[in-house]
Amino acid sequence: MSERLHRLLLGLAGLAGFGLLLEALPRWGVVSDRYLPPTSRILGELFERARHRPLWDAVFNTLGTWAIGLVVAVAAAVVLGMVIGTVPLLRAFTASTIEFLRPIPSVAWISAAIVLYGPVKMGTLLIVVYAAFWQMLVQVLHGVADVDPVARDTARSYRLGPLARIRWVTLPTALPYLATGLRLAATVALILTVTGELFVGTPGLGADILRASSSGATAGVYALVVVTGLLGVAANLLFRTVERRALSWHPSVRTEVPA
Amino acid sequence: MLEVRGLHKVYDSHGRRVEAIGELTFAVEDGQFACVVGPSGCGKTTLLRCIAGLLPATAGEVWVEGSRVTGPPPGLAVVFQEYGRSLFPWLRVRDNVELPLRAARMPRAKRRDLANWALAAVGLEDAHRAYPWQLSGGMQQRVAIARAIAYQPRVLLMDEPFAAVDAQTRADLEDLIRSVWQRLGVTLLFVTHDIDEAVYLGERVIVLSAAPTHIKEDLPIDLPAERDQLTTRGDPRFTELRAQIYSLIQKSKQASPAPSKELS
Amino acid sequence: MRVLGWLLWRLVLIFALPAVLVALWWQLSADSSHFLFRPLSEIWEAFRETWDRQRLVEDVLPSLNRLARGYALSLVLGIGLGVLVGSSRTLRSLLEPVLEFLRAIPPPVLIPLIALFAGLGDARRVVIIIAGCVWPILLNTVEGVRAVDEVLADTCRSYRIRGGRRLYHLVLRSASPQIMTGARQALAIGIILMVIGELQGTQDGIGHTIEQFQTSFQYAQMWSGVILLGLLGVALSLLFRLADQWVLRWYHGLRATEKER
Numbered sequence: 001m002s003e004r005l006h007r008l009l010l011g012l013a014g015l016a017g018f019g020l021l022l023e024a025l026p027r028w029g030v031v032s033d034r035y036l037p038p039t040s041r042i043l044g045e046l047f048e049r050a051r052h053r054p055l056w057d058a059v060f061n062t063l064g065t066w067a068i069g070l071v072v073a074v075a076a077a078v079v080l081g082m083v084i085g086t087v088p089l090l091r092a093f094t095a096s097t098i099e100f101l102r103p104i105p106s107v108a109w110i111s112a113a114i115v116l117y118g119p120v121k122m123g124t125l126l127i128v129v130y131a132a133f134w135q136m137l138v139q140v141l142h143g144v145a146d147v148d149p150v151a152r153d154t155a156r157s158y159r160l161g162p163l164a165r166i167r168w169v170t171l172p173t174a175l176p177y178l179a180t181g182l183r184l185a186a187t188v189a190l191i192l193t194v195t196g197e198l199f200v201g202t203p204g205l206g207a208d209i210l211r212a213s214s215s216g217a218t219a220g221v222y223a224l225v226v227v228t229g230l231l232g233v234a235a236n237l238l239f240r241t242v243e244r245r246a247l248s249w250h251p252s253v254r255t256e257v258p259a
Numbered sequence: 260m261l262e263v264r265g266l267h268k269v270y271d272s273h274g275r276r277v278e279a280i281g282e283l284t285f286a287v288e289d290g291q292f293a294c295v296v297g298p299s300g301c302g303k304t305t306l307l308r309c310i311a312g313l314l315p316a317t318a319g320e321v322w323v324e325g326s327r328v329t330g331p332p333p334g335l336a337v338v339f340q341e342y343g344r345s346l347f348p349w350l351r352v353r354d355n356v357e358l359p360l361r362a363a364r365m366p367r368a369k370r371r372d373l374a375n376w377a378l379a380a381v382g383l384e385d386a387h388r389a390y391p392w393q394l395s396g397g398m399q400q401r402v403a404i405a406r407a408i409a410y411q412p413r414v415l416l417m418d419e420p421f422a423a424v425d426a427q428t429r430a431d432l433e434d435l436i437r438s439v440w441q442r443l444g445v446t447l448l449f450v451t452h453d454i455d456e457a458v459y460l461g462e463r464v465i466v467l468s469a470a471p472t473h474i475k476e477d478l479p480i481d482l483p484a485e486r487d488q489l490t491t492r493g494d495p496r497f498t499e500l501r502a503q504i505y506s507l508i509q510k511s512k513q514a515s516p517a518p519s520k521e522l523s
Numbered sequence: 524m525r526v527l528g529w530l531l532w533r534l535v536l537i538f539a540l541p542a543v544l545v546a547l548w549w550q551l552s553a554d555s556s557h558f559l560f561r562p563l564s565e566i567w568e569a570f571r572e573t574w575d576r577q578r579l580v581e582d583v584l585p586s587l588n589r590l591a592r593g594y595a596l597s598l599v600l601g602i603g604l605g606v607l608v609g610s611s612r613t614l615r616s617l618l619e620p621v622l623e624f625l626r627a628i629p630p631p632v633l634i635p636l637i638a639l640f641a642g643l644g645d646a647r648r649v650v651i652i653i654a655g656c657v658w659p660i661l662l663n664t665v666e667g668v669r670a671v672d673e674v675l676a677d678t679c680r681s682y683r684i685r686g687g688r689r690l691y692h693l694v695l696r697s698a699s700p701q702i703m704t705g706a707r708q709a710l711a712i713g714i715i716l717m718v719i720g721e722l723q724g725t726q727d728g729i730g731h732t733i734e735q736f737q738t739s740f741q742y743a744q745m746w747s748g749v750i751l752l753g754l755l756g757v758a759l760s761l762l763f764r765l766a767d768q769w770v771l772r773w774y775h776g777l778r779a780t781e782k783e784r
Contacts, residue, residue, distance in 0.1 A: 006616070007616040010613065010616035010617045011616055011617065011619055011620040012620070013617060014616075014617040014618050014619070014620055014621050015620050015621055015624075017617075018621045034639075035639045035640055092536050093536060093539060093540050094540060095536070095537075096536070096537040096538070096540065096541060097540045097541050097544065099757075099760075100541065100753075100757055101753075102760075103711065103714075103753075103756035103757050103759065103760035104752065104753035104756045104757070105711070105714045105715045105718060105752060105753075105756055106715065107715050107718045107719055107730070108718070108733075108748075108749040108752040108753060109749070110718075110722070111733050111734060111736070111737035111745055111748075111749070112559065112737075112745070112746075112749070114737065115559055115737060115742070116559060190629055191629040191630070191631065191712075191715075194629045194631055194632050195629065195631040195715075195719060198631050198632070198634070199631075199719070199722055199723075205632075206631070206632065209632055209635060210635065212635075213635035213636075213638075218639065221635055221636060222636070224632075225628060225632055225633065225636065228628055228629060228632050229624050229625070229627050229628040230624075230627075231627075232626075232627025232628060232629065233623055233624055233627040235627075236623065236627055311681050312680075312681070313677055313680055313681060330680075331680050331681045331682075331683055333683065335681070336681065336682070337677075337678070337681040339674055339677070339678065341674045344672050344673075344674035344675060345674045345675060345677075345678045347675065347692065347693075347696070348773055348774075348777050349696045349699075349773040349774070350692075350773075358682070358684065358692065359682035359683075359684060361688070362682065362683060362684040362685070362688050363683070390773055390776060390777070392776065392777045392780050392781075393776070393780065410682065
């Protein structure tokens with residue numbers, strides 16, 4: 001059978017095996033079913049919740065916060081990154097500041113977010129935008145730096161204005177980096193969206209998980225965790241595909257590697 | 260002492276059966292320098308890999324030093340074409356040369372001496388602290404050769420080792436390998452697509468046919484043992500042998516249809 | 524003389540913008556009576572008072588200790604499993620979807636679940652860190668192991684380099700650039716999870732302290748904690764850079780050479 005089909009079948013077998021394992025463990029008493037409900041119960045709970053509005057509200061809330069945060073962060077990072085990246089002096093001066101601000105964990109802002117905004121979207125957005133921005137900025141800077149100096153000089157010698165140069169030289173070179181940055185920023189953004197919902201109280205899947213957990217609805221917690229995971233997988237697939245498309249047009253060899 | 264008996268290799272790739280080697284039988288005596296040439300896609304590399312124990316044969320046997328080859332045999336070293344990829348980039352040159360000896364549990368002092376000797380033999384005694392990627396292509400291939408001879412093999416296999424270097428470097432390396440062979444007395448099987456090189460280097464040239472591969476001709480090279488880029492290549496006997504092999508290969512290219520996959 | 528000039532210029536480049544920004548911040552916040560955004564001078568005072576030796580030992584050290592344990596275990600687990608999975612095509616195909624799913628779950632979401640299993644103690648906090656850190660390490664190790672150069676692998680086979688030696692000299696060192704990429708991502712995630720794990724229901728830790736300040740309206744102290752976190756992040760990032768330079772010295776040299784060609 002073909003290679004691809006073989007891999008697909010193995011993958012499905014792996015998933016099935018995993019599900020069966022999680023079904024068996026609590027049923028055989030290896031793990032208490034108060035801590036780990038069997039897969040069937042979790043899936044049952046999942047489908048039950050899917051029939052009612054609250055789950056979908058939570059999903060849309062999470063997606064909304066995530067999307068807004070991502071868009072803001074990416075827009076800011078691309079603009080700032082392009083500007084800083086194309087002016088060597090700016091780059092040199094901002095390098096130390098960026099290197100300092102970058103590793104500051106976004107969660108440091110959780111307390112401030114809680115105080116400032118309380119359990120609304122804004123608070124979480126603060127954290128999401130902060131984290132996603134840096135992920136994206138770093139990639140944009142790499143992308144602009146990767147521009148082939150020969151190509152750039154050629155464009156200059158043909159008297160292409162700065163905007164045209166960005167369009168024809170910088171952007172195509174930077175595209176794969178932008179795609180990677182988008183994927184990394186999206187991943188981080190989702191993590192922080194849910195974190196914000198858990199700790200700041202913003203409505204969404206995180207908040208629902210907290211509620212389910214404090215009311216002892218363990219199967220519900222697992223079900224919601226599965227939903228969150230599926231969301232993450234979908235996002236990952238989406239952005240990986242985008243990244244691959246951007247790469248397939250790009251002639252050069254890339255070094256930044258997937259996580 | 261190297262014996263190939265009835266070697267036959269078939270690949271299954273993407274649902275197609277490709278016969279890389281039809282039937283090969285030959286023997287290389289102790290200490291002989293034998294070259295293998297043939298048209299592109301005639302399975303030269305496949306042959307080498309089967310002898311090296313890196314590829315199982317579909318049928319037939321390979322015997323090295325009296326033992327049948329089922330996996331990489333001891334006392335056999337291989338020098339690959341892609342020198343850049345066969346050296347460990349995280350090890351310095353001398354550590355690269357010593358690594359197979361470490362694996363063979365040789366004591367440190369002896370390892371060190373052998374490595375130094377091998378590097379001196381290829382003219383790289385000063386480069387032992389460098390990393391491979393700091394060296395030129397020719398020098399990297401020398402390191403690979405040093406590593407092979409430090410291993411003190413009875414049989415040395417070389418797979419188009421000089422194909423990826425420039426002509427000048429190739430000439431130097433050719434002379435180097437001949438002198439190394441003369442000093443050590445190893446049995447050397449040298450695969451190449453370059454007819455001139457095969458005639459210049461070998462005591463004997465095995466000419467392979469196009470796929471399904473078999474031996475077209477087995478020519479003894481009756482040139483003097485002392486060879487030199489200028490005089491030997493100008494020798495009329497050299498030109499004769501060269502022409503003979505060239506026409507053999509041309510004929511075999513016309514006789515068979517185009518070789519099936521890039522399976523050289 | 525030239526070297527001195529060059530050195531001075533580099534110092535200017537590094538410190539100019541930060542100095543300007545800090546000065547700006549100091550000035551602009553000086554008259555602040557906002558309940559949350561305290562003047563920088565006040566925050567600086569609070570910093571010096573709050574983070575004294577005692578607090579460093581009682582809060583900062585335990586946090587770092589948990590991070591170290593979680594990170595180290597993640598490395599062991601991630602690299603160990605990664606080598607296993609990466610070496611077998613069948614295992615990879617089998618496990619890929621499951622791993623993709625598990626790693627897509629944002630670690631904070633697992634906290635309530637982990638609390639069920641691991642109780643309320645230190646172990647829980649370390650498990651949370653592992654739950655997030657292990658994935659980038661694992662997945663990058665798998666990639667790195669998968670991409671070991673064929674010619675190099677053949678070289679090892681023909682020279683009969685096997686077993687543990689092969690594992691170290693061929694597999695691990697070949698995959699090390701990739702593993703380091705994963706380790707770097709894991710570090711960032713680890714710091715985040717270290718803090719998150721300490722919110723709500725701990726006895727000690729940096730995150731716990733910051734949260735305490737926040738709930739008791741001591742905002743200057745809270746900000747001082749945020750700054751400390753930032754400094755910590757930077758320090759760990761620098762440490763990682765050093766480790767990276769040491770482990771991947773050969774790799775950086777190799778890439779530099781390739782770029783020139």
